Amino acid sequence: MGWVTEHAPTGAEVNACVRCGLCLPECPTFRLTGKESFSPRGRLMAMSAVADGVVEVDESFAGIMDSCLQCRACEVVCPSLVPFGRAMEGARAELAAQMPSRTRTARHLLVGRVLGSPGLLRMATLAVKVGQKTRVVRVLPSLLRSGFAGIRPVKPVAAQPGSTYRALGQRIGRAGFVTGCVMDVWFSDVHAASIAMLQRAGYDVVVPATQTCCGALAAHDGDVKDTHRLAERNVVAFANVDVVAVDSAGCGAHLKDYKHWAGQAGELFSKRVFDITELIDQAITSGRIPKSSVDRGPVAIQDPCHLRHVQRIVDAPRNILRAAGYSPVEIDPDGRCCGAAGMYSLLQPELSHQLGAAKADQVRQSHANVVASANPGCEMQLRSHLGKGYEIVHPVELLWRAVQEDDR
Numbered sequence: 006m007g008w009v010t011e012h013a014p015t016g017a018e019v020n021a022c023v024r025c026g027l028c029l030p031e032c033p034t035f036r037l038t039g040k041e042s043f044s045p046r047g048r049l050m051a052m053s054a055v056a057d058g059v060v061e062v063d064e065s066f067a068g069i070m071d072s073c074l075q076c077r078a079c080e081v082v083c084p085s086l087v088p089f090g091r092a093m094e095g096a097r098a099e100l101a102a103q104m105p106s107r108t109r110t111a112r113h114l115l116v117g118r119v120l121g122s123p124g125l126l127r128m129a130t131l132a133v134k135v136g137q138k139t140r141v142v143r144v145l146p147s148l149l150r151s152g153f154a155g156i157r158p159v160k161p162v163a164a165q166p167g168s169t170y171r172a173l174g175q176r177i178g179r180a181g182f183v184t185g186c187v188m189d190v191w192f193s194d195v196h197a198a199s200i201a202m203l204q205r206a207g208y209d210v211v212v213p214a215t216q217t218c219c220g221a222l223a224a225h226d227g228d229v230k231d232t233h234r235l236a237e238r239n240v241v242a243f244a245n246v247d248v249v250a251v252d253s254a255g256c257g258a259h260l261k262d263y264k265h266w267a268g269q270a271g272e273l274f275s276k277r278v279f280d281i282t283e284l285i286d287q288a289i290t291s292g293r294i295p296k297s298s299v300d301r302g303p304v305a306i307q308d309p310c311h312l313r314h315v316q317r318i319v320d321a322p323r324n325i326l327r328a329a330g331y332s333p334v335e336i337d338p339d340g341r342c343c344g345a346a347g348m349y350s351l352l353q354p355e356l357s358h359q360l361g362a363a364k365a366d367q368v369r370q371s372h373a374n375v376v377a378s379a380n381p382g383c384e385m386q387l388r389s390h391l392g393k394g395y396e397i398v399h400p401v402e403l404l405w406r407a408v409q410e411d412d413r
């Protein structure tokens with residue numbers, strides 16, 4: 006039958022692959038399994054075979070696509086600049102269109118309903134927290150159960166919808182603050198630190214009340230309709246700000262890719278999107294945020310794939326840690342995926358667990374007991390696999406903590 010949607014991988018995207026294999030050593034799922042079908046090249050060949058009508062979009066094809074983390078480490082080394090992330094989103098859209106009855110109903114409920122509603126997410130989190138203290142969670146498979154251990158305690162919302170937090174010192178612009186879905190409920194301390202540091206960087210911080218989930222999980226899951234809807238709503242919500250500030254690397258990567266989901270308006274929107282580490286690093290470099298002279302010790306740095314491979318941001322979180330008085334300790338110069346990858350830990354628990362365990366080992370070998378990670382999913386994965394004795398925080402939280410200590 007071939008492809009049936011306008012979001013399918015295009016011939017130009019798939020045929021750009023020259024089958025050189027340079028991406029294979031960079032692909033976490035190929036490294037774990039050694040299987041060609043679990044490599045970028047193998048996945049592109051499977052897409053090509055569907056386009057040529059040689060194979061159908063069936064369970065076998067779904068298995069090849071679903072095992073991909075969408076970490077995009079393959080894009081960084083590809084000499085032919087294959088837009089693998091876009092092609093994979095197209096393949097996921099085809100799976101959703103051609104195999105709607107697979108497990109996608111439950112996924113749609115989770116992605117479209119629970120994550121899209123802060124109230125429902127709070128209730129679901131409360132249920133999980135109660136379940137953690139009872140037998141309910143203990144009867145879940147151990148690999149799935151470990152994921153719940155990574156959730157931070159739920160706190161009151163830090164970024165109040167409709168609020169403006171005024172710049173401290175010289176005002177340089179107006180930043181629209183992305184509250185996200187899980188960030189707002191599970192990571193309100195990260196939001197509080199990000200807003201405080203943006204104020205110190207000279208931004209008036211506004212929290213548009215009409216904003217919604219960025220749509221990254223919906224896009225990864227092939228839900229084209231929802232992804233369009235969410236993108237179009239955010240483009241309008243953030244129309245009147247100079248920059249769009251986001252403190253979740255996964256959300257930022259998707260917000261920078263709105264041209265695929267909201268046309269020209271989306272492309273213009275994406276040009277104003279910055280990860281919080283970029284904005285704070287700029288403020289440090291230009292002297293708007295002073296550097297601490299206190300030596301606060303080592304911090305292991307974990308690079309989220311959507312920061313390092315997709316947004317190509319490597320230096321900014323390290324500069325922030327140094328400005329806060331910490332010494333960043335490298336744990337993985339190649340920035341391999343930790344296995345969190347959106348809902349991957351729920352949908353592919355075995356592979357996710359192996360990658361999470363390997364990343365935790367890298368942290369242990371660093372001998373640092375504080376880890377800086379700029380993405381909520383990675384943070385939860387690390388906490389699940391490291392267990393007690395480690396603190397996992399966003400780099401901007403460490404800077405905000407240092408600024409408050411230095412102010413005393």
Ligand code: SF4
Nearest residue numbers: 022023025026028083
């Ligand atoms: S590096 Fe690029 S061109 Fe080479 S096999 Fe991988 S995807 Fe294809």
Ligand code: SF4
Nearest residue numbers: 032073074076077079
């Ligand atoms: S996105 Fe990541 S997991 Fe998927 S093929 Fe590329 S390197 Fe492998």
